[in-house]
Amino acid sequence: MIWHIIKKQGLLFWRNKQQLILLIALPIILIAILGAALGSGFDNESSPIKMKVAFIEQVEEQDQIEQFLTDLQEQVPSGVVDEIKSNIDMMAPITNIKAVLESEEVKEFLEITYMDPSEKSVIVDDESYTAIVEVPEGFSYDVLESMVFNNVISPTLLITYNEEQQVGTSIVSSFFTQFQEQLTLGTFLGEKGIDLSAIDYQEVNGEVISINEQKPVSASAYYTIGMTVMNVLFLAGAVGYYAYYEKEINVFNRIIMANISRWVYFSGVLASGTIFAFIQSLIIFGFSWLVYGIRFPDILDFLVVTVAYSFAIGGLAVLLSALNYRLNSETITNFFMNIIATLLAVLGGSFYPIGDFSSLFQTLGNMTPNGAGLTAYLTLLRGEGIAGISDNLMYLVIFALMTVVVAALCFPKRGVSA
Amino acid sequence: MIELVDLTKKFKQMYAVKNLNMFIERGEIVGLLGPNGAGKSTAISMLSSLVEPTSGDVRFENNSILKKPAPFRKVVGMVPQNIALYTDLTAEENLLFFGRIYRLHGKELERKVDEVLEQIGLTDRRKDVVKKFSGGMQRRLNIGVAMLHDPEVLIMDEPTVGIDPQSRNYILETVKRLNEDRNMTVLYTSHYMEEVEFLCDRIYIMDKGNLIASGTKDEIKQILSSEKTISITMERLNDEFVEVLKQNPQVNRVTTGEKEVTILVPRDANVFSEIIRLAESTGIELNSVDNKTPTLEDVFLHLTGRALRD
Numbered sequence: 001m002i003w004h005i006i007k008k009q010g011l012l013f014w015r016n017k018q019q020l021i022l023l024i025a026l027p028i029i030l031i032a033i034l035g036a037a038l039g040s041g042f043d044n045e046s047s048p049i050k051m052k053v054a055f056i057e058q059v060e061e062q063d064q065i066e067q068f069l070t071d072l073q074e075q076v077p078s079g080v081v082d083e084i085k086s087n088i089d090m091m092a093p094i095t096n097i098k099a100v101l102e103s104e105e106v107k108e109f110l111e112i113t114y115m116d117p118s119e120k121s122v123i124v125d126d127e128s129y130t131a132i133v134e135v136p137e138g139f140s141y142d143v144l145e146s147m148v149f150n151n152v153i154s155p156t157l158l159i160t161y162n163e164e165q166q167v168g169t170s171i172v173s174s175f176f177t178q179f180q181e182q183l184t185l186g187t188f189l190g191e192k193g194i195d196l197s198a199i200d201y202q203e204v205n206g207e208v209i210s211i212n213e214q215k216p217v218s219a220s221a222y223y224t225i226g227m228t229v230m231n232v233l234f235l236a237g238a239v240g241y242y243a244y245y246e247k248e249i250n251v252f253n254r255i256i257m258a259n260i261s262r263w264v265y266f267s268g269v270l271a272s273g274t275i276f277a278f279i280q281s282l283i284i285f286g287f288s289w290l291v292y293g294i295r296f297p298d299i300l301d302f303l304v305v306t307v308a309y310s311f312a313i314g315g316l317a318v319l320l321s322a323l324n325y326r327l328n329s330e331t332i333t334n335f336f337m338n339i340i341a342t343l344l345a346v347l348g349g350s351f352y353p354i355g356d357f358s359s360l361f362q363t364l365g366n367m368t369p370n371g372a373g374l375t376a377y378l379t380l381l382r383g384e385g386i387a388g389i390s391d392n393l394m395y396l397v398i399f400a401l402m403t404v405v406v407a408a409l410c411f412p413k414r415g416v417s418a
Numbered sequence: 419m420i421e422l423v424d425l426t427k428k429f430k431q432m433y434a435v436k437n438l439n440m441f442i443e444r445g446e447i448v449g450l451l452g453p454n455g456a457g458k459s460t461a462i463s464m465l466s467s468l469v470e471p472t473s474g475d476v477r478f479e480n481n482s483i484l485k486k487p488a489p490f491r492k493v494v495g496m497v498p499q500n501i502a503l504y505t506d507l508t509a510e511e512n513l514l515f516f517g518r519i520y521r522l523h524g525k526e527l528e529r530k531v532d533e534v535l536e537q538i539g540l541t542d543r544r545k546d547v548v549k550k551f552s553g554g555m556q557r558r559l560n561i562g563v564a565m566l567h568d569p570e571v572l573i574m575d576e577p578t579v580g581i582d583p584q585s586r587n588y589i590l591e592t593v594k595r596l597n598e599d600r601n602m603t604v605l606y607t608s609h610y611m612e613e614v615e616f617l618c619d620r621i622y623i624m625d626k627g628n629l630i631a632s633g634t635k636d637e638i639k640q641i642l643s644s645e646k647t648i649s650i651t652m653e654r655l656n657d658e659f660v661e662v663l664k665q666n667p668q669v670n671r672v673t674t675g676e677k678e679v680t681i682l683v684p685r686d687a688n689v690f691s692e693i694i695r696l697a698e699s700t701g702i703e704l705n706s707v708d709n710k711t712p713t714l715e716d717v718f719l720h721l722t723g724r725a726l727r728d
């Protein structure tokens with residue numbers, strides 16, 4: 001019976017071309033527009049979000065390394081010095097930072113210009129730069145010393161951000177923050193496979209994401225996800241409208257008169273919302289895969305997120321339907337479609353990665369179903385597995401269950417509340 | 419077969435239906451007549467277990483349907499007042515969906531859909547979407563959907579509102595045929611007295627939530643036994659004529675049309691010469707003065723002082 005209700009809903013969507021356009025064509029158009037507005041096209045080899053960063057070194061690293069090795073000979077046995085010497089290339093922090101900055105993945109979104117300290121004042125006035133990275137005097141020396149002697153001093157890179165470029169700033173900032181964390185925690189060395197008995201690693205607290213693993217996400221990919229999770233919200237509203245329409249024109253009464261339990265109908269709405277949200281997502285993602293080449297590293301993980309998100313949408317659809325029935329009007333669905341959905345979309349980061357501004361926004365965003373979906377998809381796209389998004393998945397499932405429970409409590413007896 | 423006992427529905431302070439008592443026997447066509455807002459739909463909704471009564475009971479084969487509606491729902495076909503169809507789907511798709519809702523499937527479902535399409539005369543339009551149908555065709559399909567599961571009782575809520583006379587006759591004939599050929603029990607609701615008069619064996623008349631008359635057609639018309647109806651037509655009506663008619667002690671009620679006045683007078687009164695005199699004195703050019711056989715409309719007028727339709 002539930003199957004017939006789903007099939008009928010599918011037929012109604014199919015016959016209602018205008019709705020179909022709103023639910024499927026519109027997000028695809030929005031992806032194109034937003035992607036084009038921010039990126040330099042949809043060539044997914046190069047990231048459309050590109051930030052210019054100036055890099056200023058006060059003193060040549062090589063000088064500092066020599067100074068360090070000279071000083072070292074007075075403090076440790078010559079065997080150890082020799083070993084450090086043979087590995088010094090891998091330990092030199094600036095050389096390594098540069099290697100990372102020059103790597104293909106990073107070059108996709110960071111454009112590095114090396115500058116002389118004397119040029120700094122010119123760069124500061126240049127609006128096109130997102131950030132200026134300054135390596136202070138003695139930085140490499142200090143880093144090496146803290147590595148070998150496990151000192152508590154933490155050498156710091158000076159980074160000046162251009163406040164005008166908020167998104168870029170947050171990206172560059174998190175990039176260097178992670179880099180620096182790894183550097184001071186010694187994991188950088190670990191990554192490079194160096195094992196020196198004299199070096200005592202500090203305990204690594206928390207998760208340190210390796211820079212090379214974290215692929216940047218292109219604007220077209222970001223907006224594919226953003227627009228999909230947003231437009232799937234509208235599907236919940238559409239299903240809510242249909243359900244209310246069925247009550248309005250007495251089709252619901254016909255179903256009740258056929259001795260079909262209202263809970264069967266209720267489940268039919270839930271299942272319709274879930275299944276059609278799933279299909280809608282697949283179509284939009286499928287399109288952006290074919291046209292923009294946006295594809296998820298692991299299809300199974302992708303499907304898990306899509307199912308969880310679709311379930312949350314099904315819950316939302318049945319909640320809206322139940323409220324329509326209870327209040328005997330479609331005002332709630334109107335309100336959801338015109339105001340709440342847009343609010344959720346903004347908060348969830350569909351238009352703009354607002355979570356990058358502050359952790360409060362990030363937390364709030366992840367507490368919207370679409371925001372949780374977006375974060376989950378983005379994380380997958382960056383190459384992480386299911387483990388990295390268990391919180392988001394959990395949230396989506398809990399959200400779905402809660403909406404279903406609330407909807408069941410609201411759903412009026414006999415479907416009439418008069 | 420079906421019995422309504424002191425059925426009452428109150429919306430806030432207003433009684434939509436008040437102490438309604440009715441019965442329907444197997445094989446009857448029973449009419450429920452009343453103007454808009456009389457409470458017909460509310461009564462029907464309670465009767466078909468879709469709306470809970472404020473008080474009173476509905477009994478089917480001596481069992482209350484309020485507690486156990488399932489056996490009753492199984493044998494009832496409900497034709498709601500509005501078009502309860504998916505207008506984006508075709509006639510056939512609608513019938514298939516509602517048939518499946520009634521747990522029909524496979525060959526049986528196909529056979530039933532074909533049969534119903536034949537009955538409602540839409541076989542050649544089965545593949546067309548309902549929103550392209552005329553009002554009359556939509557009404558017919560609205561009835562067809564209620565007949566898919568071979569109901570013993572058909573409850574029809576104003577099934578002919580707003581359609582062309584041809585479709586209307588088709589529907590009335592179909593109902594009559596179903597009753598004669600299959601002994602289907604019908605409760606027919608309408609505010610058109612001609613329909614009820616044509617179809618029904620017994621009639622209930624409601625107004626403002628109250629039952630104001632009930633019985634067979636003849637019994638109800640007996641209510642008018644002490645009065646007769648006279649219809650006067652003329653070239654052009656004027657207010658003065660209406661006024662003098664109203665003031666005449668023999669005339670009980672006056673209703674006016676465009677070129678027509680209907681009056682109720684005592685059965686034994688001879689008023690023809692009086693009418694002609696009054697017409698002359700007020701400058702009215704008479705076309706005819708007729709003694710009419712009373713209609714249900716007249717009964718309603720007699721009981722309420724208002725016309726059935728506005």
Ligand SMILES: Nc1ncnc2c1ncn2[C@@H]1O[C@H](COP(=O)(O)OP(=O)(O)O)[C@@H](O)[C@H]1O
Binds near residue numbers: 429455460
């Ligand atoms: N759900 C409702 N809430 C409040 N009043 C209602 C409701 N349904 C019907 N009514 C009122 O009850 C009265 C009877 O309505 P209804 O049964 O539809 O009359 P009918 O079918 O004879 O035209 C009307 O005055 C109508 O406004």
Ligand SMILES: [Mg+2]
Binds near residue numbers: 455458575576
């Ligand atoms: Mg009505």
